Amino acid sequence: MNVAKTVRLESPFPHADDSRPLLDPDRIRCARETAGFSKVELAKLLSVTPRTISNYEEEGAPLGKARSLADVLGVNPSFFTGLPGDPSIEDLAADRVWFRSLRKSSARQRKSAIGHGRNALLFFHWITDHFMLPDNDLPDCAEESISPKQCAAVLRDEWGYGENPLPSMLNLAEAHGIRAFSMPDVGREVDAFSFVFDGVPYIAVDTHKTPERIRFDIAHEVGHLLMHEAMFTEADRAVRDAEKEAHDFAANLLMPERRVEALLPHHASLQQILEAKRYFRVSAFAMAYRAHILGRLTDWEYRSVCSELSARGYRTGEPKGIPMETSQVFTFIAQSNHAKGISTSTIAEETGLSTKELHGLSFGNLIAVTGGNKSAKDSAGSTTRPQLTLHVNTRMNG
Numbered sequence: 001m002n003v004a005k006t007v008r009l010e011s012p013f014p015h016a017d018d019s020r021p022l023l024d025p026d027r028i029r030c031a032r033e034t035a036g037f038s039k040v041e042l043a044k045l046l047s048v049t050p051r052t053i054s055n056y057e058e059e060g061a062p063l064g065k066a067r068s069l070a071d072v073l074g075v076n077p078s079f080f081t082g083l084p085g086d087p088s089i090e091d092l093a094a095d096r097v098w099f100r101s102l103r104k105s106s107a108r109q110r111k112s113a114i115g116h117g118r119n120a121l122l123f124f125h126w127i128t129d130h131f132m133l134p135d136n137d138l139p140d141c142a143e144e145s146i147s148p149k150q151c152a153a154v155l156r157d158e159w160g161y162g163e164n165p166l167p168s169m170l171n172l173a174e175a176h177g178i179r180a181f182s183m184p185d186v187g188r189e190v191d192a193f194s195f196v197f198d199g200v201p202y203i204a205v206d207t208h209k210t211p212e213r214i215r216f217d218i219a220h221e222v223g224h225l226l227m228h229e230a231m232f233t234e235a236d237r238a239v240r241d242a243e244k245e246a247h248d249f250a251a252n253l254l255m256p257e258r259r260v261e262a263l264l265p266h267h268a269s270l271q272q273i274l275e276a277k278r279y280f281r282v283s284a285f286a287m288a289y290r291a292h293i294l295g296r297l298t299d300w301e302y303r304s305v306c307s308e309l310s311a312r313g314y315r316t317g318e319p320k321g322i323p324m325e326t327s328q329v330f331t332f333i334a335q336s337n338h339a340k341g342i343s344t345s346t347i348a349e350e351t352g353l354s355t356k357e358l359h360g361l362s363f364g365n366l367i368a369v370t371g372g373n374k375s376a377k378d379s380a381g382s383t384t385r386p387q388l389t390l391h392v393n394t395r396m397n398g
Contacts, residue, residue, distance in 0.1 A: 022060030023069070023080035026090040027352075029057040031073040031080070034115025036108055045072045079352025087125050089118035092197055098224040098242070100191030100206075100217060113183065113190045116361070117204060120181045121197060122351045123361050127333060136177030136201055141226040148245045151226055152252035163256040165280050169218040170325040173203060178225070180218070180327065182207045184360030194221035201225045207363065210318045211325055212283040216250050223249030255280050255290045264296040270308055281322050284314040330365040337366075 032042050032053075039053040046053075046068060055061075061069065066077035097114055099105065105113075127133065139158050141151035156162065159172065166172065173180050183190070183204040192214075194203045203221045205214060223246035263276050268291055277287035288309065292302040313319055337347070344355045344366045351358070358366045 023056070023063060023066055024082060025057050025060045027080045027082060028061060028069065030090055030115055030118055031069070031075050032057070033111040034119065035073045036112045037073075038108075042072065074354050074356070076348055076352045076354060078349060082352065083350075085125075087121045087198065089121050092118050092121065092195065096197075097193050097195045098221065098228065098246075099193045100220060105190045109190045113193060113204070116184050116357075117193070117195060117202065119353055119357055120179070120202060120204070120361055122353060123181070123347075123358065124179050124200075124202075126347060126351050127329075131333060131336070133179070133329065134175055134177045136199070138176060138178070138201065138222075138226055142228070142230050146227070148223060148227065148249035149252045149257070151223070152249050152256075155222070155226065155253060156256070163259040166215075166254060168325040169215040169254075170205070171328050173218055173222065174327065174329050177201065178203055178222070180205055180329075181361045182327075182363040184357065192217040192221055194224050196225065196229050205363075207324075210283065211322045212277075212281060212286070212318050214325065215281060216254065216283065216286055219250035219253045220246045222253070223247075251286070251290055251293070254282050255287070257294060260290060260294055260296070264291050264294075266296055267298070267301060268296045270305055273305060278322075283318055284309050327363045327365065330362040334362070334365040 032039070035042075037045070039050045039057075043050045043053045056065070056069075061080070066080050069080065070077045092114060094110060094114060097110075097117065099110060099113075124133075137158075139154050141154060146154075156166075159166075159176075170180055177200070179200060179202045181202070181204060183192070183206055185208070190206075192204055192206050194201065196202070203218060203225075205218065207214065209217070224242065227245055227249065228240075228242050260276070260280075263279065264272055268276075273288050273291060274284060276291070277284045280287065282290075285306065288297065288302060288305045291297045292299075297305060309315065337343075344358055347353075347358055347366070348355045353361075355366070
């Protein structure tokens with residue numbers, strides 16, 4: 001008697017076999033958005049139907065799909081399963097993020113940027129498991145009655161700088177509990193952005209700009225964190241011009257009114273504008289605009305200064321500008337991991353992120369961590385997390 005052999009074919013629909021463990025559907029969606037793919041595009045790359053991708057993101061995917069998904073989406077297979085205690089990265093949604101250039105970027109680019117922000121949450125979760133970072137001690141300026149100028153003055157007073165030029169904005173942010181990370185390239189249209197997650201403030205920094213403009217971006221995002229944390233709905237955001245408020249805050253934080261007026265006379269010359277911009281460590285155009293707003297330049301003088309600055313190359317750069325600010329947090333982590341033999345690939349496996357992504361989020365620091373395959377949990381037999389003490393130059397420039 002002939003016996004027909006039954007061959008079981010793997011179903012592309014995960015819910016067809018509920019007894020099998022599945023990959024996390026939210027993690028699949030997050031990875032796809034970060035990579036910048038639509039469902040149709042991902043389906044073509046995996047040689048499946050768009051409906052299959054929808055099922056993956058609604059119900060989960062079979063464990064056997066982890067490698068193929070990881071290869072296409074640029075993560076480690078462990079990204080799709082996660083670990084107990086990992087942050088719920090899918091909770092970081094667009095309405096909780098403040099973008100520096102919202103109108104310039106496409107929805108896909110913003111989703112990709114938010115995806116890198118979610119990856120930063122995983123990275124910092126790993127970091128705080130192994131290092132003690134400074135706590136958030138930013139003042140609360142959320143009341144509508146507090147103007148951006150007043151809020152900037154409050155922060156300067158808290159930081160003890162009076163009206164003197166601020167040192168490294170990146171180091172100041174890190175020292176006061178802000179988790180700052182560099183943003184992998186998702187297109188020039190996407191600028192810096194910020195958000196608060198589980199009470200912790202984060203700032204994504206676009207490192208493709210000049211150091212002077214990066215300083216202003218960080219100050220702008222600090223303004224959002226101080227003044228707009230509770231403004232999440234469209235109705236809330238329609239009540240106030242949050243971008244203008246953040247811009248005004250940054251201008252007052254970096255270029256205090258009374259100090260600008262003390263340095264620049266009425267009808268200031270181009271040379272005086274350039275000297276002031278070096279003093280405050282801001283871009284020439286930011287300094288010229290500030291001088292105009294404070295009445296140190298007339299409309300005609302401001303246009304003339306801008307024209308001359310463009311002719312001298314300041315529209316696209318900052319000739320003889322300041323050095324790039326460096327992250328004390330990621331420099332310390334890279335050096336510590338290297339000393340303990342903890343490789344970037346080990347961190348990648350434990351976070352589910354690729355080494356390329358870790359390099360992109362860490363201001364390029366983790367690319368230098370080589371050698372060793374030791375787990376961070378097994379390194380040097382230590383049972384306590386090293387505490388990172390950040391030192392910021394507090395010398396006053398009178």
